[in-house]
Amino acid sequence: MQAFTVLHGVAAPMPIDNIDTDAISPMAAGRSTSVDLGAMLFNNARYNEDGSEKPDFVLNQPRFRRSVILVAGQNFGFGSSRERAVWALMKFGIRAVIAPSFADIFYDNAFQNGLLPVVQSAERCAAITEFLQSATAPVATVDLERCIVLAAGIETPFSVPAERRLALLEGLEEIDVILRMAPDNDGFEAADRKTRPWIYSVTT
């Protein structure tokens, strides 16, 4: 997993609530591994039917084309569990999403890949959005070491589960933690086979 320490760069405002994972990465992007997920990020909002760009869409605007941070509305990542939504954001170059809240599955998927979901109040998100829309340099900093967002001239704290923070700082994968507990898993299974034998006797 890609480690995450301090991120500084262009931040794109997308002040819309309930941005769903279908909108982030449509089904068509999942057909083949040869699809460029980053190019298809927000496909339906970003392109016209003939494939040309919609100039009004935030990531098509010259100021925001190289965004590394997204500032969104509440319940970001709503809907489908597709992890491809996280992969698509990262392929585009986004490494952090700032929003008042995230959908649960998206939130977990983000951490598994090194995309940082940052919760900030709706008022703070609105203030950052307003700043980004008018600033000459629409940039922000997300510092995971200090758990601070620096944007619109002020610093605000954010919190993430301690183990998630550590995993991101060091680029650790969760599977390695699970594998280290293999003896516990073995012991559980041996006992469980006796108490719930029907779980282990599936006949295909």
Next chain:
Amino acid sequence: MPTLLDKIWAEHTIRDLADGRTLLRIDRHLIHDGSSRQAFDTLRQKGWRFRNLEQNLAVVDHIISTLPDRTGESHPPGRERIHALRQNARDFDVPFFDTDSPRQGIVHVIAPELGFTLPGTTVVCGDSHTATNGALGALAWGIGTTEVMHVMATQALLTRKPKRMRASFTGRVQPGVYAKDLILAFIRQNGVTAGKGYAVEYAGPVISALGMEARMTICNMSIEFGARMGLIGVDETTIAYVDGRQWAPKGEMWDQAVAHWRTLHSDDDAAFDLEVALDCSNIGPQVSWGTKPEDMINVDDRVPEPGDDAARRSLAYMGLAPGQTLEGVPIDYAFIGSCTNSRLSDLQEAARVIRGRKVAPGVTALAVPGSMTVKAEAEAIGLDRVFIEAGFEWRNAGCSMCVASNGDRVLPGRRSISTTNRNFEDRQGPGSRTHLASPASVAAAAVSGHITDVRKLLRH
């Protein structure tokens, strides 16, 4: 005083970590063509195998054509994924239902139907509608592809226990109102984020009176208000449903299992973090007007005034005006299917409405059974004739027009009424306009050519 969630959680806890996480044992893992590929790839790269093969089941559902005589080649954009799943299942020896299997179907339809999902099990799948399986008194939830790989390799997940919500459904359900209407009304009442962080136990006299397939419809839509898990306590209805299923325990093991399953309900004095009630007495048939599952009204109500920009955007996308009725709004597509509403009872409820009637001119109507087993059962009692004679297309099993990745889709700007779970922009195809409703309401619209109150058709 434990809740059902507490009981199942405790029974599957391999180890509690100091940071609040739990290593949780997974009993059942469902794999499909949409979300598993990169997980198999990681296993291959690492040189790992499945830890407990027999507790995994793979099937093609998302990207497979539903046309008559379909094969894995019928929908060219789906070939690559179907080939990949077939090869992966073969390479790793995973139990697999291919495109020509008589047991093929949507993961959440076939798992309960086969007796793969059992009461008290932990069930996961790379699909957000996995809570469907919670209807059996199972703890079931959707995961991403990284966690799919974790389960393949370890049959366990590192996770945090959700909070406990109880949703009590009370009152008297009116004729023409179905499980789908109840859960849609619940989402309308509580909003699309109400369930965030919770496992929701559906309870109360209305839930107890529902059959298993109706309970699956309720649990299916938990994610549409933000809850990863939705479940219902085990009762005699549950046990009768599981009894005799192909993979359900038999003989002495059955007795042993049933004795355990009878303990799988929240205790009378169980404490929940949040209690929510739904009075079902005044709920009519529900139809959505916007692009979020909370954007619902009784079919005989008027489209509300938009309260914010999002609602205005929704109305514009849907081509509707505040204050208008949905009754009479012409439709182009009627879709009956998906993991929400594609079981035998769903098809029967729709058939009751369309029997002796014809699909209105200009309407494309699809009936897509949730599994090839459901299809065969429906054909055995002549339901296929009812649909076909009315002018419906009678299809093979798959996710079809719910997720629009198999060639079945709504054309841009066209209007669909659908038994599915999401009315998001572009969900049923770019530019599609979706109205969520029950199978009976979709059937009523199909034969009327426009959205209508199904109760008018049931009276005659």
